[in-house]
Amino acid sequence: MRALLIGGSGQLGAEIARRWNGYEIVAPSHAALDLEDASAFEAALDRSQPGVVVNCAAFHNVDRCTAEPERAFAANAVAVGKAAAACKARDVAFVTISTDYVFDGSANAPYVESDAPNPISAYGVSKLAGEYLVALQQSRALVVRTCGVYGLRASSTKGYTFIDRIIAQATAGEAIRIVSDVVASPTYAGHLAEALQRLVSAGATGLYHVANAGPVSWYDFAAEALRQAGIAHPIEPISASEWKSETRRPAFSALGSERLSALSIAMPSWQEGIAAYLTDKRACDRGG
Numbered sequence: 001m002r003a004l005l006i007g008g009s010g011q012l013g014a015e016i017a018r019r020w021n022g023y024e025i026v027a028p029s030h031a032a033l034d035l036e037d038a039s040a041f042e043a044a045l046d047r048s049q050p051g052v053v054v055n056c057a058a059f060h061n062v063d064r065c066t067a068e069p070e071r072a073f074a075a076n077a078v079a080v081g082k083a084a085a086a087c088k089a090r091d092v093a094f095v096t097i098s099t100d101y102v103f104d105g106s107a108n109a110p111y112v113e114s115d116a117p118n119p120i121s122a123y124g125v126s127k128l129a130g131e132y133l134v135a136l137q138q139s140r141a142l143v144v145r146t147c148g149v150y151g152l153r154a155s156s157t158k159g160y161t162f163i164d165r166i167i168a169q170a171t172a173g174e175a176i177r178i179v180s181d182v183v184a185s186p187t188y189a190g191h192l193a194e195a196l197q198r199l200v201s202a203g204a205t206g207l208y209h210v211a212n213a214g215p216v217s218w219y220d221f222a223a224e225a226l227r228q229a230g231i232a233h234p235i236e237p238i239s240a241s242e243w244k245s246e247t248r249r250p251a252f253s254a255l256g257s258e259r260l261s262a263l264s265i266a267m268p269s270w271q272e273g274i275a276a277y278l279t280d281k282r283a284c285d286r287g288g
């Protein structure tokens with residue numbers, strides 16, 4: 001099976017390229033193929049003749065989406081809808097990644113697939129619009145919502161990985177302040193990539209939530225990352241209101257799934273996500 005991977009240099013895309021055993025991965029760079037260029041995407045489809053397209057590209061700097069909603073919609077909605085249509089026309093399976101930010105954060109238990117979305121940011125609205133444009137195609141498309149992705153390859157949008165930054169700050173003896181009243185499901189890109197392969201291999205379509213299991217505040221997540229890294233360093237808990245941003249973000253956006261168990265897919269816990277990340281990072285640093 002050949003997979004055309006869009007966004008292959010990103011956190012998630014790099015793990016798909018590394019981990020999808022049995023797939024031939026064709027992963028043009030962003031410079032070589034811009035998903036917003038629909039005719040270039042169609043030409044890439046016709047050239048590479050994939051069995052599946054996996055779209056990991058997004059315009060996901062949340063504050064920039066607030067400032068530039070047209071760009072957010074062009075990248076996260078219109079381009080994704082057109083890509084799904086092009087795949088449907090060629091009977092190619094289409095997978096795209098969405099976000100916990102489609103929810104408003106008023107829940108107190110992990111959101112599942114049947115919960116009603118209610119985005120509170122331009123980013124969330126644009127990603128939900130992308131989901132809807134894909135659903136309009138009524139094709140064999142798979143939309144996977146995930147949350148708080150971190151991987152060995154830092155996102156070019158952010159330029160760092162959360163865990164690495166915490167460890168670097170602690171090692172340098174710097175003060176660390178992390179929000180303790182924002183709860184999510186931080187997800188290791190390696191675990192997400194493996195679950196995606198299982199979903200695609202099972203022929204799954206429709207909407208799935210895929211995230212490391214268990215809600216956790218970013219403060220507790222950071223503290224556990226330092227504990228597992230064997231670093232004793234204090235972290236000061238702060239409130240999200242102390243974190244200056246123009247954009248509203250959900251205070252609770254942990255994801256759970258009511259659909260994965262039917263495919264016998266169980267996501268590792270967020271603590272196991274940290275452990276796997278640190279193990280893979282050490283192997284990577286050793287050149288493994």
Ligand SMILES: NC(=O)c1ccc[n+]([C@@H]2O[C@H](COP(=O)([O-])OP(=O)(O)OC[C@H]3O[C@@H](n4cnc5c(N)ncnc54)[C@H](OP(=O)(O)O)[C@@H]3O)[C@@H](O)[C@H]2O)c1
Binds near residue numbers: 057148
């Ligand atoms: N990161 C999170 O915390 C998080 C949480 C929930 C959901 N998600 C979703 O998960 C998906 C993957 O996120 P990620 O963290 O892996 O992102 P990432 O690390 O920022 O990677 C995005 C990738 O897409 C490429 N790209 C961006 N715009 C493109 C375009 N118009 N055409 C072609 N390629 C383009 C980027 O290339 P360049 O770097 O060269 O531009 C990069 O390879 C996204 O859909 C995102 O919305 C992420």
